[in-house]
Every structure is written in C-alpha cells, then in structure tokens.
Amino acid sequence: MIVPMKVAVLKETFANERRVALIPANIPHLAKAGLEVVIESGAGMSAGFLDEHYTEKGATIAAREELFAAEIIAQVRSYGANQEAGRDDLGRLREGQIVIGMCDPLGAPQAAHDVAATGAASFALELIPRITRAQSMDVLSSMATIAGYRAVLLAAVELPKMFPMLMTAAGTLTAARVFVIGAGVAGLQAIATARRLGGIVHAYDVRPACREQVESLGGKFVELELEAGESEDKGGYAKAMGEEFYRKQRELMASVVAESDVVVTTAAIPGKQSPLLITADAVEGMMPGSVIVDLATKRGGNCELSQADSRVVEHGIVLLGPTNLPAEVPNHASQMFSNNVTKFLLNLVKDGNVVLNLDDEIIRDTLVTQGGEVVHSRLRDLLGLEPLDQLAADEASEPASAVDEPNASASESEANDHPEGSD
Ligand code: NAD
Numbered sequence: 001m002i003v004p005m006k007v008a009v010l011k012e013t014f015a016n017e018r019r020v021a022l023i024p025a026n027i028p029h030l031a032k033a034g035l036e037v038v039i040e041s042g043a044g045m046s047a048g049f050l051d052e053h054y055t056e057k058g059a060t061i062a063a064r065e066e067l068f069a070a071e072i073i074a075q076v077r078s079y080g081a082n083q084e085a086g087r088d089d090l091g092r093l094r095e096g097q098i099v100i101g102m103c104d105p106l107g108a109p110q111a112a113h114d115v116a117a118t119g120a121a122s123f124a125l126e127l128i129p130r131i132t133r134a135q136s137m138d139v140l141s142s143m144a145t146i147a148g149y150r151a152v153l154l155a156a157v158e159l160p161k162m163f164p165m166l167m168t169a170a171g172t173l174t175a176a177r178v179f180v181i182g183a184g185v186a187g188l189q190a191i192a193t194a195r196r197l198g199g200i201v202h203a204y205d206v207r208p209a210c211r212e213q214v215e216s217l218g219g220k221f222v223e224l225e226l227e228a229g230e231s232e233d234k235g236g237y238a239k240a241m242g243e244e245f246y247r248k249q250r251e252l253m254a255s256v257v258a259e260s261d262v263v264v265t266t267a268a269i270p271g272k273q274s275p276l277l278i279t280a281d282a283v284e285g286m287m288p289g290s291v292i293v294d295l296a297t298k299r300g301g302n303c304e305l306s307q308a309d310s311r312v313v314e315h316g317i318v319l320l321g322p323t324n325l326p327a328e329v330p331n332h333a334s335q336m337f338s339n340n341v342t343k344f345l346l347n348l349v350k351d352g353n354v355v356l357n358l359d360d361e362i363i364r365d366t367l368v369t370q371g372g373e374v375v376h377s378r379l380r381d382l383l384g385l386e387p388l389d390q391l392a393a394d395e396a397s398e399p400a401s402a403v404d405e406p407n408a409s410a411s412e413s414e415a416n417d418h419p420e421g422s423d
Pocket of ligand 1: 132184275
C-alpha cells in the first residue's frame with residue numbers, strides 16, 4: 001500500500017496574522033496528486049474556514065506537535081517572516097522535511113541559515129520567478145493586489161470627505177483627488193479601487209509601460225520632466241535611479257501631492273530600500289485632513305514622516321504605514337495564497353513524491369535551504385558565505401570531509417532579481 005505524503009497546515013503565529021496557507025477548496029486537487037492534508041485545529045478560523053470545512057473536503061485535524069511529522073509543512077509565514085513566534089517551531093523541523101511559505105529571504109537571510117541547520121529543505125515563495133508559467137504561484141502579486149485595495153479603503157475611512165462627486169440639494173461635493181505613486185501590482189489595484197469609489201485618480205511610475213495600464217483603469221498619468229531612461233529591468237521591475245533623480249522627482253511631485261486628498265505610495269526597488277519620494281515639507285504642503293498611506297514602510301518608506309504599522313498625524317495630515325494589509329482581508333487573501341501554494345505543490349510533486357528538479361527555474365529559484373546548507377546563491381552572498389561551487393571545489397581538495405556534498409546546480413542558479421518579502 002502506498003502511504004500518501006502529508007502536507008501539514010499550521011495555524012499562523014505571527015501577531016495579527018489571520019491568513020491560512022491552504023483553504024478547503026484546494027484539498028481535493030492535492031489529494032489527486034497523492035497529497036493528504038492535515039490541518040492544525042483552528043488554522044483557518046480567522047480567515048473564515050472552520051475545521052469541519054476542511055474535513056468535509058478530506059483533510060484531517062491534528063494538534064500542532066503532531067503536524068511536524070508531515071513530510072511537507074505549508075505556512076503563510078515560515079520562520080524568516082515570523083522570527084519571534086516562529087522560533088519555537090525551528091526545533092521541530094527535521095532533515096529532509098520540506099517547508100513552503102513566505103520567509104522574507106532577502107530581508108532576513110540569517111533566518112535561512114537557522115532553517116538550514118535543521119536539515120529541512122525550505123522554499124521562499126517570495127522568490128517565485130516572474131515568468132508566465134509561474135504567474136499562478138506568484139504570492140507577491142496576489143498579496144499586492146489585496147494590499148492596494150485595502151490601502152484605499154483605509155484612506156477612505158480616514159478622509160474627512162467622501163470619494164465621489166455628488167450634486168445634492170445641499171450643494172455640490174467635489175470628488176476626492178487620489179495620487180498613486182508606483183503603478184505596479186498594488187498601485188494598479190489602488191487606482192482601480194479609488195476609481196470605483198468615485199475618486200479622481202492620478203498616478204506616476206518610473207516605468208513608462210505603466211502609463212497605458214494607468215489610463216486603462218481611468219487614471220491620469222502624471223507627466224514629470226524627468227529622464228527616467230532605462231528604468232525597467234528584464235523582470236519588469238524598476239531599477240534604482242540614483243539620488244539626483246529622486247531629488248528631482250520629489251521636487252516635481254510636490255505640487256501633485258499638495259493638490260491631493262489622498263496619496264498612496266507603493267514605490268519599491270527589488271532587494272533595496274524603497275526610494276524616499278515625499279519629504280516632510282511636501283506633507284506640510286497638503287491640506288489638513290489629507291491622508292497618506294505608505295505601503296513601503298517595511299523597507300524605509302516612501303514618505304519621510306510615515307512609520308511602519310503606525311498612524312501618525314503631522315500638520316493635520318494622517319499618515320498610515322501598514323505592513324501586513326493582506327492579513328486584514330484574510331478570506332480572499334487566503335484563497336489567493338492557497339491557490340498559489342497549491343499550484344506550487346502540484347509543480348513540485350510528481351507521482352506522489354517531491355522531486356527537487358533543479359532544472360526547473362521555479363524550483364531552483366525558490367529553494368533556499370537543502371541538506372544543511374543555504375543553497376540560494378543570492379542569500380549566500382548576503383550572508384557572506386562563499387558560493388557553493390567554490391565550497392565544493394575547496395572540499396574536493398581536502399583529504400576528508402564530514403559535510404554533505406553541496407548541490408552544485410543550485411549554486412549555479414541565477415541571482416534572483418526579486419523583492420524581499422513584502423506581503
Ligand atoms: P514592486 O512592488 O517592486 O514596485 C512597485 C512599483 O513601484 C513598480 O511599478 C515600480 O516601477 C514602482 N517604482 C519604483 N521606483 C519608483 C519611483 N521612484 N517612482 C514611482 N514608482 C516607482 O513591483 P510589483 O508591483 O511587484 O511589479 C512590478 C511589475 O512587474 C508589474 O507591474 C508587472 O509589469 C511585472 N510583473 C510581472 C509578472 C509576471 O510576468 N509574471 C508578475 C508580477 C509583476
């Protein structure tokens with residue numbers, strides 16, 4: 001009799017994290033691929049999925065300690081993205097086990113080192129390559145979609161005005177003016193949401209390709225007399241532009257910021273601090289009651305006065321710096337995340353077995369630890385570890401070694417130009 005491999009879904013332990021890694025609807029798809037799902041009791045509760053919803057779809061329920069017997073652990077936030085509460089689970093991981101989740105690989109590379117020491121093979125979902133085949137697994141896009149939507153709702157609640165233009169017997173109300181800085185996945189969803197609420201939306205991005213996307217959503221692309229040049233890398237991400245560019249950008253955007261009731265900033269550069277685009281002076285130039293939602297505070301912020309996970313009021317302007325908006329929309333965020341994880345698992349498991357096929361770009365780019373080593377070349381670089389092929393060469397020249405032979409293919413993996421664990 002073939003015993004199916006088990007996928008364990010843990011209850012998230014990060015503060016205020018309400019998402020769950022797998023939802024009931026995906027369980028039958030995994031069963032078809034030979035995977036049995038075990039859920040920690042209550043894991044889906046805060047996202048609206050009860051234990052019985054899981055059991056109806058064929059999952060079993062177990063206590064947390066028992067779940068670590070499973071071959072695969074699926075989490076929204078694995079250790080790197082949950083270092084305080086997640087530390088308890090580190091000792092429960094074991095050699096050969098597979099851990100799949102977001103782990104903030106580039107923001108917290110040391111955590112990968114700790115996971116490697118357990119012998120588990122871990123995958124960072126933030127490092128999914130942005131290729132067509134991997135679109136259905138792309139958690140950064142899914143979660144950015146939710147964040148962009150939620151950011152506008154937060155602003156709408158804070159704003160002492162309504163969004164739509166209204167002509168009433170009691171007079172005419174002008175529409176709220178919304179400025180979205182950074183028109184990537186989160187920015188485009190912010191534009192769409194602000195438009196649906198009836199706002200007048202302007203947007204700017206350094207990547208020229210964004211203009212058409214902004215306009216297709218009913219936004220107006222802001223023209224700045226800036227020479228952005230080659231602002232997009234081959235992965236579709238923005239390149240860092242240099243301080244002189246940002247200085248000019250801040251200056252030119254200040255008047256648009258001043259005329260806006262709401263500013264939503266989403267500007268990010270993969271693996272780097274986010275550019276500072278709104279100075280304290282520019283904030284002071286806004287009308288009291290205006291709102292700034294800075295979605296980049298986790299990596300420095302786009303606004304000088306915003307603070308991570310805080311509501312700050314300066315000169316009468318409300319500044320919000322939320323870092324985990326998808327957790328505030330846990331049902332749909334979990335649905336999207338679960339679909340992403342399911343597609344990832346179906347790509348990883350062949351005939352009921354995990355196949356670490358390093359010729360597959362998706363597997364190679366996301367594999368962070370294996371066989372006791374951090375195997376991702378970019379993380380090794382960040383940790384000051386020598387490249388694995390170099391290590392292998394050094395060991396080959398030594399008379400004897402207790403270290404497992406490192407995986408040379410993984411070391412050949414191209415440095416992955418992807419953002420660190422935004423969620
Ligand atoms: P992101 O979160 O890294 O950045 C958000 C936005 O900030 C980007 O649009 C970027 O251009 C912008 N930005 C950076 N510096 C700026 C500045 N100084 N001023 C204004 N804007 C600035 O990126 P993201 O939203 O995750 O993705 C960006 C793009 O990647 C997408 O719009 C899309 O074109 C591409 N993408 C491709 C795939 C795929 O092919 N599978 C998947 C997802 C995204």
